[in-house]
Amino acid sequence: MGKDSRLILDPLADNNPITIQVLGICSALAITAELEASIVMSISVLFVLGVGNVVISLMRNIIPSKIRIIVQLIVVATLVIIVDLVLKAFAYELSKTLSVFVGLIITNCIIMGRFEAFALGNGPWRSFLDGIGNALGYGIILIIVGFFRELLGSGTLLGFPVLGDPIEKTGLYALGYENNGFMLLSPMALIVVGIIIWVQRTRNKALIED
Amino acid sequence: MAVNTEKNSYTVIFAIGMVVIVGVILAGLFSWTKPMITQNEEIEKQQNILYAMGINENDESSAVFVSTEVASKEFASNIKEQMVITVDADGKMLKSQTRDEYMAENNNKEPYLIDIKKQKSNAKSGEPRQLPLFIGEKDGKKIYVAPIYGKGLWDAIWGYVAMDKDMVVQGAYFDHKGETPGLGANIKQRFFMDDFYGEHLLSDAGVFKGITVAKGNADPKNENKTDNEVDAIAGATITGDGVTAMIKSDLKLYVPYFKSLKK
Numbered sequence: 001m002g003k004d005s006r007l008i009l010d011p012l013a014d015n016n017p018i019t020i021q022v023l024g025i026c027s028a029l030a031i032t033a034e035l036e037a038s039i040v041m042s043i044s045v046l047f048v049l050g051v052g053n054v055v056i057s058l059m060r061n062i063i064p065s066k067i068r069i070i071v072q073l074i075v076v077a078t079l080v081i082i083v084d085l086v087l088k089a090f091a092y093e094l095s096k097t098l099s100v101f102v103g104l105i106i107t108n109c110i111i112m113g114r115f116e117a118f119a120l121g122n123g124p125w126r127s128f129l130d131g132i133g134n135a136l137g138y139g140i141i142l143i144i145v146g147f148f149r150e151l152l153g154s155g156t157l158l159g160f161p162v163l164g165d166p167i168e169k170t171g172l173y174a175l176g177y178e179n180n181g182f183m184l185l186s187p188m189a190l191i192v193v194g195i196i197i198w199v200q201r202t203r204n205k206a207l208i209e210d
Numbered sequence: 211m212a213v214n215t216e217k218n219s220y221t222v223i224f225a226i227g228m229v230v231i232v233g234v235i236l237a238g239l240f241s242w243t244k245p246m247i248t249q250n251e252e253i254e255k256q257q258n259i260l261y262a263m264g265i266n267e268n269d270e271s272s273a274v275f276v277s278t279e280v281a282s283k284e285f286a287s288n289i290k291e292q293m294v295i296t297v298d299a300d301g302k303m304l305k306s307q308t309r310d311e312y313m314a315e316n317n318n319k320e321p322y323l324i325d326i327k328k329q330k331s332n333a334k335s336g337e338p339r340q341l342p343l344f345i346g347e348k349d350g351k352k353i354y355v356a357p358i359y360g361k362g363l364w365d366a367i368w369g370y371v372a373m374d375k376d377m378v379v380q381g382a383y384f385d386h387k388g389e390t391p392g393l394g395a396n397i398k399q400r401f402f403m404d405d406f407y408g409e410h411l412l413s414d415a416g417v418f419k420g421i422t423v424a425k426g427n428a429d430p431k432n433e434n435k436t437d438n439e440v441d442a443i444a445g446a447t448i449t450g451d452g453v454t455a456m457i458k459s460d461l462k463l464y465v466p467y468f469k470s471l472k473k
Binding site: 030031032033034036037040041061062063064065066067070071074078081082085086088089090092099100101103146150153154159167181184185 | 215216220221224225228229232235236239240243246247250254271278386387388389390391392393395430431444445
């Protein structure tokens with residue numbers, strides 16, 4: 001069991017897909033302007049990566065290695081489209097919320113990365129755990145970035161004003177505080193990720209490459 | 211029974227098999243869910259139109275439609291008339307039809323199902339364009355709801371704008387296909403849509419000016435309703451410009467109709 005639990009725990013810290021492997025950066029900067037979008041994206045990736053890893057793992061002995069990347073792409077695209085269609089038919093409101101994430105999930109390199117690096121060489125149960133672990137590791141970073149960008153950029157968390165009202169000048173704004181509009185722009189996501197990487201490597205010197 | 215997965219013939223057979231299986235699954239699922247999805251989309255259009263004219267279940271901060279169960283009933287009882295105005299490629303009004311007149315022609319479907327995107331491309335190729343206009347009544351005042359359609363940063367954006375007879379906005383609903391969550395996607399949030407309420411589409415002299423989604427607006431509380439401006443969303447410039455453009459290009463076409471009301 002010790003080995004299995006590492007599959008979940010490693011990606012959370014010392015083998016984090018974003019801060020150590022630097023995968024999935026594209027979505028980390030695209031959708032982290034608000035905490036809510038970060039959470040929705042994390043849950044979606046958790047689902048797709050968990051199921052996708054199991055499917056690829058079950059198919060691992062019959063996939064021709066020459067076209068394995070295309071096969072992986074087809075599997076993830078099919079999964080996402082199936083979920084999208086079913087939601088549109090039976091949970092239309094939810095599908096409206098998720099529709100903008102569909103394209104981002106299919107092209108998320110963490111998903112392809114885990115298929116390629118893990119699911120192709122391991123059994124379904126371990127692949128499932130690996131998928132969940134990596135999605136959680138990805139989600140944690142997304143949520144941290146989303147938290148700071150929404151708090152400092154809009155002064156809200158999950159849409160709820162926590163620092164006061166910038167137009168009526170109440171709370172912190174009465175003291176002359178201003179929202180930093182720069183935080184809402186994509187480059188700041190990379191700077192926040194950079195700070196997380198810095199903190200992480202300062203705490204654990206073993207992570208620093210020569 | 212080990213299969214040699216490295217052989218070319220195996221690769222080709224696998225690829226063909228995979229495409230066929232995935233194709234069958236997706237095509238089957240698509241045709242099975244299509245009627246339900248179409249119905250959901252029709253109800254959504256009704257909810258959007260009702261939302262724009264102020265019939266919704268908004269709570270303090272978020273936008274909530276009337277529930278899907280009552281949407282069709284509310285739509286039937288609140289929308290008294292669905293006009294279809296036909297204009298030529300230069301925007302000159304050719305004719306205006308009531309719902310019954312329109313539906314009697316060529317077995318047309320309900321006017322609210324008119325595909326605005328298709329009508330726009332008709333106009334581009336020089337053909338006449340049909341403009342639906344939904345007329346309802348709220349608090350004793352006639353409300354006119356017009357659909358608009360345009361382009362955001364990544365994909366299509368669209369919406370419905372409710373106006374009174376003087377083209378003063380009585381409500382607006384915007385939606386998008388794939389704008390950035392947290393930035394452009396916020397055009398469908400209350401804080402953005404509510405700003406349009408009360409804004410004038412015409413200048414004081416009665417000339418159509420539209421409403422500009424303006425950066426660096428000097429009026430963030432939006433108290434000045436005759437400046438033809440609302441406050442933009444930070445980090446969503448191109449989506450905001452798209453909203454400005456679709457209001458200008460699409461609502462302008464209704465001006466001759468509103469002028470004819472005055473006569």
